[in-house]
Amino acid sequence: MLDISRSVAKKDHAPKTNGSAMYVGDFAPDGLLYGQLVRSPYARAKVLGITLPPLPEGYFTVDASDVPGVNQVHIVKDDTPVFAEDTVEFIGDPVLMLVGPNEEEVARLAAAVQVAYEPLPAVTDIQSADTAFFTYQFGRGDVAQAFHTADKVYEESFETGYQEQAYLETQGLMADYVDGKVTVHGSLQCPYYIHGALIKALGLSPDRVRVVQDATGGGFGGKEDYPSILACQVAVAAIKANGKPVRVWFGRREDIEFTSKRHPSLCVYKVAVKDGRVTAMDIDVTFNAGAYTTLSAVVLQRGIIASPGVYEVPNLRVQGRAVKTNTVPNGAYRGFGAPQTFFAVEMMMDHIARDRGEDPLKFKLANASVQGAMTSTSGRYHFPVPLPRMAETVRHMSGYDQKWQAYAAPQTGRYRKGIGMSIWFHGAGFTGSGERDHIKAVTKLHKYADGRVEILASQAEIGQGICTTLCKIVANELNLPLDSVFYEYPDTDRVPDSGPTVASRSLMTVGELLRRAAIRLRSQWRDGEEQVVEEHFTEPDFVIPFHIETFEGDAYPTYAWAACAAEVTVDTLTGVNSLTGVWACFDVGTPMDENIVMGQMEGGLLQGLGYASMEQMAADRQGRIRNNSFTDYIIPTSVDVPVMQVKLHVEEYPHGPYGAKGAGELPLVGAAAAYMAAMEQALGANIRHIPFSAEDALHILTENQKEVR
Amino acid sequence: MDNSIEFILNGQPVTYRGSATARLLDVLRDTYRQTGVKCGCKEGECGACSIILDGRLVNSCMVAMGRVGGSDVLTIEGYALTPQFKVLDAAYASVSAAQCGYCIPGMLLASECVLRTHPNPTEEQIREGISGNLCRCTGYNAIVKAVQSAAKEGAGLW
Ligand code: FES
Ligand code: FES
Numbered sequence: 001m002l003d004i005s006r007s008v009a010k011k012d013h014a015p016k017t018n019g020s021a022m023y024v025g026d027f028a029p030d031g032l033l034y035g036q037l038v039r040s041p042y043a044r045a046k047v048l049g050i051t052l053p054p055l056p057e058g059y060f061t062v063d064a065s066d067v068p069g070v071n072q073v074h075i076v077k078d079d080t081p082v083f084a085e086d087t088v089e090f091i092g093d094p095v096l097m098l099v100g101p102n103e104e105e106v107a108r109l110a111a112a113v114q115v116a117y118e119p120l121p122a123v124t125d126i127q128s129a130d131t132a133f134f135t136y137q138f139g140r141g142d143v144a145q146a147f148h149t150a151d152k153v154y155e156e157s158f159e160t161g162y163q164e165q166a167y168l169e170t171q172g173l174m175a176d177y178v179d180g181k182v183t184v185h186g187s188l189q190c191p192y193y194i195h196g197a198l199i200k201a202l203g204l205s206p207d208r209v210r211v212v213q214d215a216t217g218g219g220f221g222g223k224e225d226y227p228s229i230l231a232c233q234v235a236v237a238a239i240k241a242n243g244k245p246v247r248v249w250f251g252r253r254e255d256i257e258f259t260s261k262r263h264p265s266l267c268v269y270k271v272a273v274k275d276g277r278v279t280a281m282d283i284d285v286t287f288n289a290g291a292y293t294t295l296s297a298v299v300l301q302r303g304i305i306a307s308p309g310v311y312e313v314p315n316l317r318v319q320g321r322a323v324k325t326n327t328v329p330n331g332a333y334r335g336f337g338a339p340q341t342f343f344a345v346e347m348m349m350d351h352i353a354r355d356r357g358e359d360p361l362k363f364k365l366a367n368a369s370v371q372g373a374m375t376s377t378s379g380r381y382h383f384p385v386p387l388p389r390m391a392e393t394v395r396h397m398s399g400y401d402q403k404w405q406a407y408a409a410p411q412t413g414r415y416r417k418g419i420g421m422s423i424w425f426h427g428a429g430f431t432g433s434g435e436r437d438h439i440k441a442v443t444k445l446h447k448y449a450d451g452r453v454e455i456l457a458s459q460a461e462i463g464q465g466i467c468t469t470l471c472k473i474v475a476n477e478l479n480l481p482l483d484s485v486f487y488e489y490p491d492t493d494r495v496p497d498s499g500p501t502v503a504s505r506s507l508m509t510v511g512e513l514l515r516r517a518a519i520r521l522r523s524q525w526r527d528g529e530e531q532v533v534e535e536h537f538t539e540p541d542f543v544i545p546f547h548i549e550t551f552e553g554d555a556y557p558t559y560a561w562a563a564c565a566a567e568v569t570v571d572t573l574t575g576v577n578s579l580t581g582v583w584a585c586f587d588v589g590t591p592m593d594e595n596i597v598m599g600q601m602e603g604g605l606l607q608g609l610g611y612a613s614m615e616q617m618a619a620d621r622q623g624r625i626r627n628n629s630f631t632d633y634i635i636p637t638s639v640d641v642p643v644m645q646v647k648l649h650v651e652e653y654p655h656g657p658y659g660a661k662g663a664g665e666l667p668l669v670g671a672a673a674a675y676m677a678a679m680e681q682a683l684g685a686n687i688r689h690i691p692f693s694a695e696d697a698l699h700i701l702t703e704n705q706k707e708v709r
Numbered sequence: 710m711d712n713s714i715e716f717i718l719n720g721q722p723v724t725y726r727g728s729a730t731a732r733l734l735d736v737l738r739d740t741y742r743q744t745g746v747k748c749g750c751k752e753g754e755c756g757a758c759s760i761i762l763d764g765r766l767v768n769s770c771m772v773a774m775g776r777v778g779g780s781d782v783l784t785i786e787g788y789a790l791t792p793q794f795k796v797l798d799a800a801y802a803s804v805s806a807a808q809c810g811y812c813i814p815g816m817l818l819a820s821e822c823v824l825r826t827h828p829n830p831t832e833e834q835i836r837e838g839i840s841g842n843l844c845r846c847t848g849y850n851a852i853v854k855a856v857q858s859a860a861k862e863g864a865g866l867w
Contacts, residue, residue, distance in 0.1 A: 009802040016810030017798050017817060019745015019785035026744035166845050168749045168757055168811035217747075217811030218845050252750040463809030463846045595805035595851070602848035603808065630754035630843065638836040638849040 004476050004658055007595035011468045011487070012215075012461060021215040024172040024186035025249045034103040035237050035248040036110040038096045039258065040088035043122035043326035043623035047086060047095060053112035059100035061113070062237045069203030073229045074196050077133075080292040080329065082201050082232040088117070089291035090326050091624045092258035099237050099246055122326035124623035126266055126288040129323035133289050134297045136304060138551030140378055141315030146280030150272035154352050158269070158344035159689040160672075162617040162625070163262035163610075165333050166635050169217020171259055172249030173230050175238035182235050185212040186247075188227040189219045189460045190500035191490045197228035198235055213489040219462040220607070221332030224502050225295045226259045257628040260331030261617070263287040263299060263322070265340035267307070269348045272315070276356075278349075278367045280315035283307045285341060289322040290329035296322040299330075301431050301548075303337025305555045306669075308376045309345035310387060310425055312369045316376060318551075327623045332502065334604060335669045338426060339611060343690060346422045346673030351686050359404060360677065361421050365391060368423065379544050379554035384651050387423050390563040390585040394421065397645055398565040398583040407681050414572050417580075420677020421565040424670030427556030428653070428662030429505040432546040433539075441537040442496040443513045445474065445521050449530050453478060453521070455487040455514060457498040459506045464664050465596035466506050472592055473511050473657050477518030478525075496534070504560070504662025507592060511657040513537060540655045558653045560666040561587040564605070566674040570682040575698035577679060579609065579641055584671075587649040589661035594648075601646045601667045608671025610636045616691045714778045718743075719787025729775030734758045736774055737784060745785035745814045749843070756842030759815030760784050766822040768841070785814035793821055796863035800855040808846035815842050820856045824867040829860055 015021035038061075052061060064071050064083040071085060072078040084093045098110040123129050147153055173186035182202060188194060191211040198209045211231070216223065230248060237246045250259070265287050272280035285304050289296035304320035346364075353363035369375075371384050395401060403419040411417070429435060444456035455474060461467040467487045475485040488494075498510045517535035524531065539557075546553035567581040584605055591597035614634045617627040627633040646667075652659025676687045685700045714725045718741060725736060734751070737743040737760070746769055749757030753771040760769045761783040788794050797820055800806075807813045816839060823830050823838030830838070835856045836849070844852065860867070 007803075007805060010805050010807065012810070013802050013805075013807055014798075016807040016813050017801055018789040018794075019743075019814045021810055022744070023747070023811065025748065026738075028739070028742070168755065168809065168843060168845050169747070170749070216809060217749075218809040220845070252752065252755075465805065465808070593805070599805055599808055599847055599851055602850045603846045604848075606848035607845070629752060630750050631752065635843060635845060637840045637843060638853070639840045641849070643832070643853075644848060644850060 002590055002658060004472055005591045005594050007593050008468065008472065008482060010465055011471055023169055023215045023217055024174055024247065027174060029245050031244040033099050033101055033241055033244050033246045034106045035097045035099045035234060035246050036106045037094040037233065038098060038110050038113045038115065040084065040091060040093040040095060042088060042117050042119050043091050043124055044120040045088050045117035046120060047084060047088060048116040048118055050096065051114040053109055055109065059109060060240060061096050061098050062240055063096035066236050066240060067201055068239065069201045072200065073232050074200045075225050075228055075294050076297055077293045080229055080294060082236060090328055091622065092328055093291065094233065097233055097237050099241065122623055124326055124619060124621060126264060126286060126323060126325060129325050131324040132321040133293045133324055134300055135321045136300065136551065137319050138377065139317035143280045143282055143315045143317045146272045146315040149274065150279060151274045153270060153272050155270045156348055156351060156688060158267045158347060160265045160340045160343055161691050162264055163333055163615055164256055164617060164633055165220040165222030167218030167220060167222055170250040170252055170255040171223065171226060171230060172247065173227060173234045174245055174247040175234040176243065176245040177238045178243055181208045181210060182238060183210040183212065184231045184235055186214050187216045187223055188213055189223040189462055189502065191458050191460065191492050192497040193500055194228050194231045195492050197232055201232040202235055210491065210493045212491040213460050216460060216462045220334045221336065222260060224332040224500065226331060252630065253628045256633060257625045258328055260294060260329055262333040263289065263330040263337065263340065267341060267344040269344060271348060271352060273352060276366060278311055278313055281308050281313045282317045285320040287322045288325055288330060290325060290327045292329045294329045295331045298431060299332065299337040302427065303341045305376055305427065305431065306338040307341040307345060309342060310369055310423055311367045312373050318376065327619050328625060334607065334665045336503065336665065338669045339608065339672065342424050342670045343672045346670060347676060347687065350677050350680065361391060364423055375555065377551045377553060377555045381559065382542055383558050383653065386561055386587055386649055386651050387563065390561060390587060390649050391421065391423060393585045393647055393649065394563045394565050394583050397647065398567065398581060400565050403567065416570050416572060416682040417568065418678040418681030419565060419567045420674050420681060421563065422670040422673035422677060423563045425559040425561050426504065426662060426666040426669050428508055428558050428560055429556060430503050431555055432548050435509060435537060436539045439499040441499040441510060441513060442534060443498045443510060443517055444496055444532055444534045445517045447521060447531040449528055451484060453480065453485045455485065456495045457510055458490045458495050459498060459510055460490060460501040462501065464600060465593060469507055469592040469596060470511055470514055473515050474518045477515055478522055504664045504666065507660055508656040508662050509537065511660060512655065515657045557655065558661055560661045560663060562666055562670055564671055564674040566678045568678040568682055570679065570697060572701050575694035575701065577697065581642055582609065582644040584644065584667065585647045585649050586666055587651050588663035588666060589653045589656055590650055590659035591648060592657065592660050597648065597663055598646060600663050602644050604664065604667030605644055605671050606636050606641060608668035609641065609675055612672035612675040612690045613692050616693060714774055716777045716779060717781045719783060725774060727774065729773060731774045732770055733772040733774060733777055734769040737769060743784040743786050747811055747814060749811065756815045756819065757812055759818045759842060761818055761822065766819055785817060788818060788821065793863065793866055796866060797821065797859045800859035800862060803858065804851045804854045806847060806851040806855045812842055812844040816844060816852055823856060824860060828867040830856065
């Protein structure tokens with residue numbers, strides 16, 4: 001183990017345990033005003049007019065007419081309005097905000113606002129969607145020929161549902177407008193995304209916009225794009241509030257129902273197999289984007305790039321589209337499109353193996369890519385692909401071979417068992433050339449005269465430990481005690497734009513920039529003097545440039561790898577299953593802190609297991625999310641899982657700090673497939689959708705019985 | 710109608726004047742500025758608002774002020790001053806059990822209650838004891854480990 005991997009007490013530990021950490025809801029400045037959004041009750045409608053109740057002194061509203069700049073939230077394509085104008089496009093589309101000094105009175109008045117609508121026909125499910133926001137296509141080889149000469153061709157469809165980030169702290173932001181400058185602070189992942197959105201919506205110059213992160217109670221992607229929307233709304237209210245601070249802090253139901261989630265998906269796979277090898281895949285991926293585009297383009301890109309899984313597929317055709325429905329816009333959630341396609345491809349491979357009478361793991365490993373092989377986008381796996389060794393580790397940890405054999409025999413009792421394994425990767429960092437062309441990260445180190453060093457970067461500590469790991473890197477390079485290096489919550493007035501806290505990029509990309517900055521500072525170090533060094537992103541030379549028009553090149557410089565086994569027991573009377581074991585091996589390169597990495601792996605893995613089964617969420621025919629509380633949307637508790645046993649495998653990435661790669665998203669991505677593979681073995685049937693409920697299991701069991709009769 | 714409700718908050722007698730139907734959670738946060746008591750749902754489902762009321766772990770969002778008269782309320786702010794906290798805090802630190810931190814004040818109080826009832830808890834007892842407290846970040850492994858190690862390090866305290 002490298003010295004740097006040794007765990008330390010996290011820098012932000014004390015305020016988080018003694019209760020002194022300040023989250024956005026904890027501030028109580030004088031004159032605080034509360035904002036409440038008034039939202040559309042229709043999935044699609046024309047807005048005919050707004051009638052306000054009599055507003056007491058000190059209460060006011062803001063709507064589209066109050067937006068001083070452009071009524072658009074800058075995300076990727078800027079089609080999300082700050083406030084809806086002529087039409088509303090989903091249930092929950094904000095029309096106006098009611099603002100005032102007493103929270104209950106604000107809620108009462110907001111409920112009394114009358115908006116006249118003319119309902120319009122709406123599309124509320126993925127099947128009937130007729131508008132594609134984005135369509136992509138890529139591939140190579142001769143797919144038709146491969147299907148023609150195959151021993152067997154398999155075709156199946158897979159569906160995945162919503163997943164809610166369910167960060168424990170709901171979304172919330174505060175804003176004030178003082179001396180011509182807007183300040184927004186609160187729960188967020190990407191200060192400069194918000195900064196850019198505010199400049200456009202408010203029509204202010206960059207120096208008149210300031211964004212500061214507060215302690216943030218989890219993000220998981222949910223606070224990547226959504227806060228840009230909320231920030232514009234709160235800031236517009238703040239401008240009208242004349243110096244008084246305005247806060248919007250969602251209740252749980254509002255948060256679940258109206259903020260972004262993981263895209264539901266529909267994937268159709270056609271796979272050719274010849275002599276035990278996959279020779280072609282024809283993949284069609286559809287993501288439900290919701291009413292506005294937000295991040296769907298980039299989520300879809302990652303999803304389709306990952307769609308052939310870890311497998312080497314000589315002939316490949318991939319098609320993807322993100323379709324519009326009149327439902328809440330979906331956005332970023334840990335894994336960013338890949339959990340959907342990895343579920344599909346891993347189940348597909350399981351089904352093929354079962355049809356061939358082979359152990360799925362053997363079939364998968366026989367078809368897996370190796371170092372030097374072509375990626376789905378005709379880039380290269382430049383670095384070692386450690387899957388065989390990692391799968392071996394998990395086989396030993398879990399007793400996979402014996403269990404798989406034992407459970408493969410026909411089971412008849414009330415309780416039936418199964419074990420399954422999945423293997424996957426996560427592309428480390430931004431997809432394609434985003435880092436080089438768009439983000440252009442800049443970081444600084446500020447050395448004070450007393451010898452302490454401050455890291456200046458825009459990374460958000462959201463629980464992943466970045467404020468600790470970045471400090472460890474810099475302290476290590478400068479040979480300083482960890483106490484002498486510090487990192488505050490980012491404030492755009494003080495820190496350069498080192499990019500957003502997304503895509504498992506912060507440690508790998510920004511950490512490496514800081515390591516280089518530290519090396520430079522060390523070589524120029526002058527005792528007793530104040531010094532600043534700056535470092536800019538450069539793309540490593542080995543990268544094959546990625547072209548988004550053709551989806552060709554290295555979509556990612558490197559990959560993090562995973563293998564996971566899950567074991568279940570199913571009660572055939574109730575359909576209820578319990579996970580009796582979960583074992584995983586993850587390669588995220590050199591861990592910058594063992595505890596922190598293990599915490600990320602275990603937490604992400606559990607979210608992936610929740611995604612597969614208990615986290616059930618659906619929109620009804622009207623387009624309303626039905627499961628809008630922790631009573632109806634169940635996330636795993638401490639008694640829902642056995643101890644997850646996790647081991648780390650280390651393949652150092654030479655361009656990440658001390659060999660570190662992206663980590664945060666990896667553990668979630670393929671977990672559902674391992675869980676469902678285990679369920680398939682227990683039930684003796686193929687599974688093609690998640691979340692998979694007890695009712696689904698019962699349904700299969702009844703069908704099986706019919707067949708037996 | 711305003712009532713006058715006397716109770717003990719972190720060892721200090723206090724008198725609350727206000728509605729008996731107000732939520733203890735809101736009163737603790739707004740009136741007494743105990744913002745370590747977190748709000749994650751206001752429906753009794755997440756445990757972020759956990760406090761210890763007369764020795765028992767409760768969700769403060771589900772307690773009306775009318776019930777609190779004469780009671781003993783311990784929030785994370787008060788608990789942080791105890792020797793038991795010191796041991797648990799160090800145990801949480803040693804395994805990096807606090808990620809985003811939002812569940813952590815409640816989780817620590819739940820851990821305290823586990824150790825009060827079972828000074829040498831089994832893994833199952835720990836998992837059961839914290840099962841009303843949701844954590845989306847950790848997967849619970851680290852928290853379970855922390856409680857186990859606190860039981861060892863703080864032997865005799867509970
Ligand atoms: S806020 Fe009380 S249980 Fe969630
Ligand atoms: S540490 Fe984030 S919810 Fe538990």
